[in-house]
Amino acid sequence: MRLRHKKLYLLAGTCVLLGAVGFAVLTSPWTWSATHPSRKAIDPAGADLANGRKVFVASDCATCHMTPGQQDDTKLGGGGTLQTQFGVFHMPNISSDRETGLGGWTLAEFDRALREGVGPDRIWPDGKNLYPAFPYTSYQRLKGEDVRDLFAYLKTLEPIRNVVSDHELKFPYNIRRGVGAWRLLFLDGVRNEAPAPAGVDVAKFKRGEYLVEGPGHCAECHSPRGIMGNVIADKRYSGGPAPDGVDYFPNxxxxxxxIGYWSQAAIANYLATGLNPIGRTAAGDMAEVIKNTSQLPREDLEAMALYLKHVPAVDKPAPGVPEPNRTDKVVMLKNAVRVAASLPVSPEAAIAQGADVWVAGTKSVWMSQDGAGSAAPEQGKLLGGAQAKVGQRVGTKVQLTVKGWQMADVPSIIYQAKGHRIMVAVLDKEAAAAVQRGTAEKDTETGQSWVPVQVTFWSDEKNLNTDRQALWSYSATTFQKTCSACHVLPQKTHFTANQWIGTLKAMKRFTSFSDDQYRLILAYLQNHSKDLNEASGGTKH
Incomplete structure (x- = not known):
């Protein structure tokens, strides 16, 4: 019986030993290194500190590692925390302090940490597996010279002595050695370069790919993760919950x-200013990111924007946001606000000779009194917000004179102001030929030639208002009630008159605006924009 027990103990001990050895081998950083192509050693000579600073801001290092309670992004004593479902991570000290920071590290050790997720360890000779809260799954794509320059730059910064607390993680995540198995599964060790789409600037696309996929590590936040904390490949960049489980990073x-409705320029502008196309300013974690991206050269931001416009599109609304309306029918959302369908117009008797009037709803116009209101084809349209002077009035027909500006090479459109695309009228060839034109003037901002113009039409007395403020009041109320149903209302002065065109057009599909409402609201926003703000007396005619 004793012999039998000894055999059982021996078998159990052997199993435990083999299991321990297997675990040690499986989780060893050496195992990952042995199963992946080796990297060429980085030559420490020729470090470029200016490029090191650029890599530093592109990699968003300060957001996590900056000493809390101050705004100097070069004080990297760590100590901040990251609340996650796995527990609390304490951000390490990466200052040049030799005892508590990176001051005693070699370039090879720094490179291994950054691109392989393994730091030096006092106990294990093969190194210490780093938790993927440190985004080395993206940093693995960094070029060797960028790693060298970043390391050299960090070495120039102030050493800050600060002993950071150990992570406070739940079991089994607190077994750091186990991260080695995670690295074997999810750290591929390759650059993952995609072919450039046809028709794009290849060098620009590749630069954007490098910045987004590598130092920018955009996918680390903007992607959903599996049960093991890995980015789900086919949902990359489609948004996901923040580590704290409260906030949500958008698609x-x-x-x-x-961001399909964002233009490439809008993405670049957002990375530079934090202001998105609907007037909202970046907040929370993204506000910290913008502090860094705003320091990058404009060409880098445009490259990132180009790349993001070509990543695979993923249909994945944020939680609580309905699927987009993919039909031609107007669909009212449950939380949408119904707005008045009728436009504010003056009594027809008020449309008297000599009166200044403003167009409430799009009006058809003709060049002759006989044509007005007849079956004859219209010869143009006056658009919402356009100003006109009433000339003759014959029964229900009125003569309207419109003044404005035209671009020298576009005779079919009349704009309200020189250099500002506030459309007031569109004309057919005969109407365009009847326009009286003044002397061309050059717009100093764009270099385009603009011509002051005047033209007289005939129409009916409908859809006109003698009180411009009544139109603006209606537009302001409709804009506020509709657009604040989904998001914070953007300030009118966040955009220029020309910028409001694309911004409102992008959001129109989320509203129930009629074409007349849309056109009138656009005129209102343009006349109260950053460069034509009526409140400051800046409206131009």
Whole structure:
């Protein structure tokens, strides 16, 4: 019996030993290194500190590692925390302090940490597996010279002595050695370069890909994760919950549910200023990111924007946001606000000779009194917000004179102001030929030639108002009630008159605006924009 027990103990001990050895081998950083192509050693000579600073801001290092309670992004004593479902991570000290920071590290050790997720360890000779809260799954794509320059730059910063607390993680995540198995599964060790789409600037696309996929590590936040904390490959960039489980990082793919309606310029502007196309300013974690991206050269931001416009589109609305309306029918959302369908117009008797009037709803116009209101084809349209002077009035027909500006090479459109695309009228060839033109003037901002113009039409007395403020009041109320149903209302002065065109057009599909309402609201926003703000007396005619 004793012999039998000894055999059982021996078998159990052998199993435990083999299991321990297997675990040690499986989770060893050496195992990952042995199963992946080796990297060429980085030559420490020729470090470029200016490029090191650029890599530093592109990699968003300060957001996590900056000493809390101050705004100097070069004080990297760590100590901040990251609340996650796995527990609390304490951000390490990466200052040049030799005892508590990176001051005693070699370039090879820094490179291994950054691109392989393994730091030096006092106990294990093969190194210490780093938790993927440190985004080395993205940093693995960094170029060797960028790693060298970043390391050299960090070495120039102030050493800050600060002993950071150990992570406070739940079991079994607190077994750091186990991260080695995670690295074997999810750290591929390759650059993952995609072919450039046809027709794009290849060098620009590749630069954007490098910045987004590598130092920018955009996918780390803007992607959903599996049960093991890995980015789900086919949902990359489609948004996901923040580590704290409270906030949500949005979809940034070029899908309708993401940023498909953002132009490339709008993405670059957002990375530079933090202001998105609907007037909202970046907040929370993204506000910290913008502090860094705003320091990058404009060409880098445009490259990132180009790449993001070409990542695979993923249809994935944020929680609580309905699927986009993919039909031609107007669909009222449950939380949408119904707005008055009738436009504010003056009594027809008020449309008297000599009166200044403003167009409430789009009006058809003709060049002759006989044509007005007849079956003859219209010869133009006056658009919402346009100003006109009433000349003759014959029964229900009125003569309207419109003044404005035309671009020298576009005779079919009349704009309200020089250099500002506030459309007031569109004309057919005969109407365009009847326009009286003045002397061309050059717009100093764009270099385009603009011509002051005047033209007289005939129409009926409908859809006109003698009180411009009544139109603006209606537009302001409709804009506020509709657009604040889904998001914070953007300030009118967030955009220029020309910028409001694309901004409102992008959001129109989320509203129930009629064409007349849309046109009138656009005129209102343009006349109260950053460069034509009526409140400051800036309206131009």
């Amino acid at each position: 940034i793919t070029p899908d309708e549910t993401g």
